Amino acid sequence: MSQSTSRSPIDVESLVENFNYRRVGKYALVVLFLGFFLVPLETGIMTALKTNSAIARSLPFAPPAGEGFTLTNLEYAFSQLTNSFVNSLLMAVPATLLNVLLASMAAYGLTMVSWRGQIAVFALFLVGVFVPYQAVLVPLSQFWNNMFPLARMLEPLFAAIPFLQGGHSRLVPLTITHVAYGIPICTVLFRSYYKSLPNSLVEAAKIDGASITKIYRRIVLPLSLPMFGVVFIYQFTQIYNEFLFSFTLITGSNHPAAPVTLILPAIGSSTEGIDFGIRMSAAFLAALPTIILYVAFAEQFAKGLRTESG
Amino acid sequence: MATRDTTEPTNQSGVSTDEVVDWKTKLRYFLNSDFVRSSPYWGIPFILMGIAVYGGIGYNIVISFTDYSGLQPPSFSGLDLEMYRTALASGAFREAAVNNFVLLVSFTVISLILGLFLAILLDHGIRYKNKVQTIYLLPMALSFVVTAQLWLWMFNPDSGVLTVIVTTFGFDPIDWLGNPRLALPAVIFALVWQFSGYAMVVYLAGLQSIPDDQFEAAKVDGASTIRTYLRIIVPQLKESSVSAAVVLMVFALKAFTFLYSLVGQYRPPNGTDILATLMVRQAFKFGKWAYGAAIATMLLLLALSVIAPYLAYQYRQGSL
Amino acid sequence: MGRIQLDHLTKRFGETVAVEDVTLDTEDGEFLILVGPSGCGKSTTLRMIAGLERPTDGNLYIDGDHMNYRVPQNRDIAMVFQDYALYPHMTVRENIRFGLEEEAGYTAAEMDEQVEATAADLGIVDLLDRKPGELSGGQQQRVALGRAIVRDPEVFLMDEPLANLDAKLRSQMRTELQQLQADLDVTTVYVTHNQTEAMTMGDRLAVLNDGRLQQVGEPLTLYHEPANQFVAGFIGEPMMNFLHGHADDETFTGSGLEYPLDDRLADAVGDTDELVLGVRPEAIDVRRADEATGEREPGPHEFRMQVAVSETHGDQNVVSMTVDDEETDHDALRAVTDGMHVVTQGDSVVVTIDPETVHVFDGETGETLCNRLLETDPELAAVSSN
Structure with a gap:
């Protein structure tokens, strides 16, 4: 009897935890794939806005900074x-x-x-x-x-x-x-x-x-x-x-x-x-x-x- | 209310009703029939499309039997299979055919798997599902010409994103497109990026047509989520898989534009030559029209070998 | 005027025969009902009359004119569809007016007048500027009728027009439709699978099964003098009881019961071996065993049975009974008893089947060998008023 009462809150807790892990994992995957599909586009746009020297020096997906920005x-x-x-x-x-x-x-x-x-x-x-x-x-x-x-x-x-x-x-x-x-x-x-x-x-x-x-x-x-x-x-x-x-x-x-x-x-x-x-x-x-x-x-x-x- | 016994206006009772319908009546009926009266509607597009598609295919086949090349007009006197023999004996053709096959199969399979995974992911009560779906599908709206530029930059061995990733992990930069063994996988990767969203959309539509109570029934039975999908849901997506696969293969057959735009010339990166690029190169660069036409015919046969069973299947299902 | 003649009309779709050799003749102004189970060819027949399908064989005449080769618009017909087929993007007014625009000789003002007048007849004037999507099922039904009526055609064709309405509205529209048809006095061919609708609305019924015409006649003729077992079973609710068996020595032997045939029945049977006896549920007399015979043996046309299920409807009860012995797969008998006469499940009852009410069918062909006796005309009138 005591065993079961002491275990049930743990069960609920682990369930909740489980649930949250799952949710977090799910959304992490969603975001990861958002990155997968958007990075080539984002990189392209960022590169378009950089000077040649900024393209050579900075990370390709980083936004242009200061001097590096050009239209x-x-x-x-x-x-x-x-x-x-x-x-x-x-x-x-x-x-x-x-x-x-x-x-x-x-x-x-x-x-x-x-x-x-x-x-x-x-x-x-x-x-x-x-x-x-x-x-x-x-x-x-x-x-x-x-x-x-x-x-x-x-x-x-x-x-x-x-x-x-x-x-x-x-x-x-x-x-x-x-x-x-x-x-x-x-x-x-x-x-x-x-x-x-x-x-x-x-x-x-x-x-x-x-x-x-x-x-x-x-x-x-x-x-x-x-x-x-x-x-x-x-x-x-x-x-x-x-x-x-x-x-x-x-x-x-x-x-x-x-x-x-x-x-x-x-x-x-x-x-x-x-x-x-x-x-x-x-x-x-x-x-x-x-x-x-x-x-x-x-x-x-x-x-x-x-x-x-x- | 007139009774039935009143005089009959014309003779039509009993056996004598087998009246001879003269050809004028039949002609009038024919001219009045839905077939004739609807023919301007489907007939004009049909003729235009028919000349372009079937006339084009037919003429292409005829040219492939000649030895038409250069600027001389084609001569239709000695028709033979010479060009096909040349092609089958050529190493370049065989390499292109193998590459084509590898591209077709691996691109389709990987896109389907990734698309199914994404569909299941999004089908799971994700917030902003429509917005996420829109973004996953976005590359599909872009031209091959544009995506080729994006990936050219992604694959750039000096400062492309993939180089950054590889060097971050301590490896040497890799010339993805310059290495004949990596070029084809790299191209496939880029194409998967562009089209897996399509497979996802098709699977999502398939998933939505499966009633929710099947999930609930499985849940009540105590099946795990993964088991539910593998055993109950995925088998029901067969139709979606088949139709998505067919369309993906057609995309793969159109990969010419991507490969051409990658380098801006007839010769794609080493190791990525496919039948389409070979055909265009032979015909439009070297002026070997008949040879190009022969390769194109074989490409068409490849496409039909994918499409014909699919269409036959659809027809038998009555869903044509 | 509006007389429709089907002359050996046949329609095949590839290998399947939808309608086979149907010959039928309506009178002018008649309300004819095509009735049968789904897939019996009734809708195809109607669509051939409408000109939506072309007959494979046979001839079709409206008003004596040969119609086979005429397109629908030259047939002077109007049709009401099961799903009403209202044009969703047009208002009710435009929907009703649409057909008028094709009729020669109307000015715009006359058309509008016609539309208003028709709408007034049907009580839908208030709806004229709404779109079909904003209307209830019953209102859509009226608009569909309006669209048919406004053109004042020679013939109305109706394809299960009441099937999409709920039960209460359906019986109300049934009456209205009958009234309307009588007022307009236009030949109407009405397709339904619902035998109640058929019985209550039609001047005459044409029963179809498997593409073949089974019988044509007035409702009560079909009810009391069915041409074959199919018609007998299809017309009437609850369905006629059928007992399958053989005739020996002027006695019918079915599963679990023997029924002596009187002279009339025996004559009709002749030397047919396989028989089906048919009895309408209301022709079966059911009494509780203790009230009926006491301890005396049942008479030749009486049987002891046990009540399996008793459905109470208030005004009447439908009682299913089986022969009271160990074996279970006997034909059950269904009887309709007076509402006050309640028997309950498990009751022992005595069932009386008067030989005069028995129909006999050939067990192999289903053809009627003899129908029940109908006494005098007043009696028939009494039956019909029940």
């Missing part, structure tokens, strides 16, 4: 990137808009309206998500350079537009390329959303006498506005971040139409090696639009990702 690198990187920011936006915004619209239409035709064989057609879209772009790269450059040199045709037109040069015409085939290859993933995203809408809505509209177009315009489009946001954020990030198509269709990093991702790997390097102050500044600036979008719309972004995995 010169950021300013230089910004001046190098200004044009390419414009190029990236000129390409990414229309490409994303077209992408989202076409994908929503495709998903509507493949989901809300039912006809035989649509699964097979959809499967073709789905495979398109997973195709490595290397498999179309040679034909792509062949097509836009030799078979249908749209950029060359549009060059005089672009030369006539103020603030742009003839070389910017290369953004047109690049945009079209992004639209075409972005359709599969965006269609998959929209389709998963449309499948979650009750079928009876479309059927009711049909019986109400609405045409396929009216159903899309009056019922499906208004209902999928939230999904338009999700897909837009997701796809804009993808296109803005993309490198391979720009690399293939615009080629040089010193081309007037080069988007940000094409210029970044070349910034701040010279025969003596890489100037990391400038390189990190440029990386930070290049990432800034996507980081802002991501932080502002983290939930939509995560939703897009979850849908992608089915």
